[in-house]
Amino acid sequence: xxxxxxxxxxxxxxxxxxxxxxxxxxxxxxxxxxxxxxxxxxxxxxxxxxxxxxxxxxxxxxxxxxxxxxxxxxxxxxxxxxxxxxxxxxxxxxxxxxxxxxxxxxxxxxxxxxxxxxxxxxxxxxxxxxxxxxxxxxxxxxxxxxxxxxxxxxxxxxxxxxxxxxxxxxxxxxxxxxxxxxxxxxxxxxxxxxxxxxxxxxxxxxxxxxxxxxxxxxxxxxxxxxxxxxxxxxxxxxxxxxxxxxxxxxxxxxxxxxxxxxxxxxxxxxxxxxxxxxxxxxxxxxxxxxxxxxxxxxxxxxxxxxxxxxxxxxxxxxxxxxxxxxxxxxxxxxxxxxxxxxxxxxxxxxxxxxxxxxxxxxxxxxxxxxxxxxxxxxxxxxxxxxxxxxxxxxxxxxxxxxxxxxxxxxxxxxxxxxxxxxxxxxxxxxxxx
Amino acid sequence: xxxxxxxxxxxxxxxxxxxxxxxxxxxxxxxxxxxxxxxxxxxxxxxxxxxxxxxxxxxxxxxxxxxxxxxxxxxxxxxxxxxxxxxxxxxxxxxxxxxxxxxxxxxxxxxxxxxxxxxxxxxxxxxxxxxxxxxxxxxxxxxxxxxxxxxxxxxxxxxxxxxxxxxxxxxxxxxxxxxxxxxxxxxxxxxxxxxxxxxxxxxxxxxxxxxxxxxxxxxxxxxxxxxxxxxxxxxxxxxxxxxxxxxxxxxxxxxxxxxxxxxxxxxxxxxxxxxxxxxxxxxxxxxxxxxxxxxxxxxxxxxxxxxxxxxxxxxxxxxxxxxxxxxxxxxxxxxxxxxxxxxxxxxxxxxxxxxxxxxxxxxxxxxxxxxxxxxxxxxxxxxxxxxxxxxxxxxxxxxxxxxxxxxxxxxxxxxxxxxxxxxxxxxxxxxxx
Numbered sequence: 001x002x003x004x005x006x007x008x009x010x011x012x013x014x015x016x017x018x019x020x021x022x023x024x025x026x027x028x029x030x031x032x033x034x035x036x037x038x039x040x041x042x043x044x045x046x047x048x049x050x051x052x053x054x055x056x057x058x059x060x061x062x063x064x065x066x067x068x069x070x071x072x073x074x075x076x077x078x079x080x081x082x083x084x085x086x087x088x089x090x091x092x093x094x095x096x097x098x099x100x101x102x103x104x105x106x107x108x109x110x111x112x113x114x115x116x117x118x119x120x121x122x123x124x125x126x127x128x129x130x131x132x133x134x135x136x137x138x139x140x141x142x143x144x145x146x147x148x149x150x151x152x153x154x155x156x157x158x159x160x161x162x163x164x165x166x167x168x169x170x171x172x173x174x175x176x177x178x179x180x181x182x183x184x185x186x187x188x189x190x191x192x193x194x195x196x197x198x199x200x201x202x203x204x205x206x207x208x209x210x211x212x213x214x215x216x217x218x219x220x221x222x223x224x225x226x227x228x229x230x231x232x233x234x235x236x237x238x239x240x241x242x243x244x245x246x247x248x249x250x251x252x253x254x255x256x257x258x259x260x261x262x263x264x265x266x267x268x269x270x271x272x273x274x275x276x277x278x279x280x281x282x283x284x285x286x287x288x289x290x291x292x293x294x295x296x297x298x299x300x301x302x303x304x305x306x307x308x309x310x311x312x313x314x315x316x317x318x319x320x321x322x323x324x325x326x327x328x329x330x331x332x333x334x335x336x337x338x339x340x341x342x343x344x345x346x347x348x349x350x351x352x353x354x355x356x357x358x359x360x361x362x363x364x365x366x367x368x369x370x371x372x373x374x375x376x377x378x379x380x381x382x383x384x385x386x387x388x389x390x391x392x393x394x395x396x397x398x399x400x401x402x403x404x405x406x407x408x409x410x411x412x413x414x415x416x417x418x419x420x421x422x423x424x425x426x427x428x429x430x431x432x433x
Numbered sequence: 434x435x436x437x438x439x440x441x442x443x444x445x446x447x448x449x450x451x452x453x454x455x456x457x458x459x460x461x462x463x464x465x466x467x468x469x470x471x472x473x474x475x476x477x478x479x480x481x482x483x484x485x486x487x488x489x490x491x492x493x494x495x496x497x498x499x500x501x502x503x504x505x506x507x508x509x510x511x512x513x514x515x516x517x518x519x520x521x522x523x524x525x526x527x528x529x530x531x532x533x534x535x536x537x538x539x540x541x542x543x544x545x546x547x548x549x550x551x552x553x554x555x556x557x558x559x560x561x562x563x564x565x566x567x568x569x570x571x572x573x574x575x576x577x578x579x580x581x582x583x584x585x586x587x588x589x590x591x592x593x594x595x596x597x598x599x600x601x602x603x604x605x606x607x608x609x610x611x612x613x614x615x616x617x618x619x620x621x622x623x624x625x626x627x628x629x630x631x632x633x634x635x636x637x638x639x640x641x642x643x644x645x646x647x648x649x650x651x652x653x654x655x656x657x658x659x660x661x662x663x664x665x666x667x668x669x670x671x672x673x674x675x676x677x678x679x680x681x682x683x684x685x686x687x688x689x690x691x692x693x694x695x696x697x698x699x700x701x702x703x704x705x706x707x708x709x710x711x712x713x714x715x716x717x718x719x720x721x722x723x724x725x726x727x728x729x730x731x732x733x734x735x736x737x738x739x740x741x742x743x744x745x746x747x748x749x750x751x752x753x754x755x756x757x758x759x760x761x762x763x764x765x766x767x768x769x770x771x772x773x774x775x776x777x778x779x780x781x782x783x784x785x786x787x788x789x790x791x792x793x794x795x796x797x798x799x800x801x802x803x804x805x806x807x808x809x810x811x812x813x814x815x816x817x818x819x820x821x822x823x824x825x826x827x828x829x830x831x832x833x834x835x836x837x838x839x840x841x842x843x844x845x846x847x848x849x850x851x852x853x854x855x856x857x858x859x860x861x862x863x864x865x866x
Binding site: 288320 | 455456458459462463465466467468562568569570573574576577578579580581582703705708710721722723724725726727728729730731734736737739740741743744747748751752753754755756757758759760764
């Protein structure tokens, strides 16, 4: 017994076109899995004059009301992007009782609470797998497979552009050369700001933290830094310590608060995140019952994103009317962790005078703030020396205070800013160099 | 509006106990996701005298009929293991219209067609995430996230014991030492036969191939070899070629036929499967729309397996009555690929007399069967030489025929058996050494 189920698309660009084509090609597979024959009946575009190859005879329209008011349409895929009018459209559709699937990262990252509430009120589903890491099914895994695992940490390489650039820099290229190479290969936009500033990764981490921790993590609460300021000295120091520099998204639930950030980090060369290839993405989920699960794959691409949109459509029609996942996904009240309370091992370096007692003063200055040294490498440099220091796990605030004290020491000429360290083995096992 | 949904367990060992405890602890999360309040009401055991800590007041019984005939039970989790009576119980339950979730690898690998048919006939779901790689959600991802991706290749490290042993052997340990270490750490059983023979991995690959290719892949059609015969010369040769030896499960859909096997392979050190840590598992899914997605995590463990069982229970109750995934998952008629037609790059070595013309004769012997050389390393050894050869992709049958010819050459003293090569870069890029 087959039900005819009509789908509409908001937007018919690269992703929209791929959704239409893939849906038409795989309608039989979806029918077999769900009992529903899916057909794209309408697609909203801005300009009907533009030439399009519409796969299965969907009507092209510029009038949103034609979709909103069409009672035959059960599911709408929002693949137009942008905050408005996409946001208003999605809210209207959910309120009208239509299930919505969206690939819109900025929209979900900025307005998740409002969208979740609208879906709950409308008794329909909002799915957004394609908004994070394209075809990597991390949202479904978090919501459906890890439902009984208290996921307390999400670590990710969630921006392929920066991962490619940093991988290339390891080979000796400058930032500018590596970025130009990424642009030539289509891994970076002509204006790469959104990627290299960390803003793109921050939006993804806001969504992942929201789903993983079942709470509202506003994009404004995600502290982020990009890769534009990475010092070649950092890249060299990482290599010497058998680590690599990566732009890491980290979301943690600690002491009843969340801490979500994106920043360059030193990643142990043996850590799974150090091994993510070039422009690929990877997300590691750590939880009570499962230890850790890592998902990796292409984090971008038209058909990859379309595949995720269709997976969501399939899941929606497979669960319509059951109430499954129709409740607000972000129901817990969790505060943001206080600034400075975020704990990590850190790397920093000091340029110091090379004279007796310096190392003892440095160690004392750190110990005063309860920061202990896991590993230390000293290099002579003219009349001075560079100390490369990896600390044990410490609160960022305590380390900042300690570095402030160290900067005031007579024999310390310069202190670098601290860089968090991601290590699988645990810094405790790194030992002294 | 909450529905009370009763669950029964077949078996109350390590996994069953963990399912009971985790379900009791997370009933609120499941209710929020599904609208169902889940409770374990009965558990089937062999011996009621054995002391157990039952989490939430489930009735312990030795009488299967108490579960089969209880109309209040909607979902049954089979966590007792073994082929019988588990198999008969599952079939009876499905026929009686009860959804079944199973962690039983051998049962699913050996009797999937019968079980799928029983579920379809009963109008209920059979889910089996926990039967493969514990908490790694590869079945859900294949069935629900990659529904429109024609997955044509599954590569996996699906046995943690052998992966740990092989990783240790890289460090210079003998097979016996590495196995003893694995046993000491609890990664290997006292009788490790099922793991080291490849039989455990073969069962998992049969299930993965069945789901990925939507066809019936009987366990008997999975050709497997274990790690007991690995030659230390192979480990050394792999290292020299910047590869590692791994027990690789490979399922491919080629020319309308499937080829599913488990065997030691040379894996390029840069390949994601070479980077799987110790006792972890990883599965790489390659498909048309998604390029490739890799899932990695612990492939065994009581709570990890229980987490997968509960994910399945949650998915079942979230989709009850919709028909979602209630159709036979293995509907396609796909034949097994003819023996010898399986294509791969291969490694082999020849012990030869070191005299002019030898290399030309070897290359000619291979070329006669259309096998071409991607990489060749020659080492002097007394009056002879060892040739390490990596071929381009070739049918296994053609290579076997070529090696038969080479063994007949006057100057060839000995030929090793060929070992498949897994390379991300493509052997074409390996170039000549």
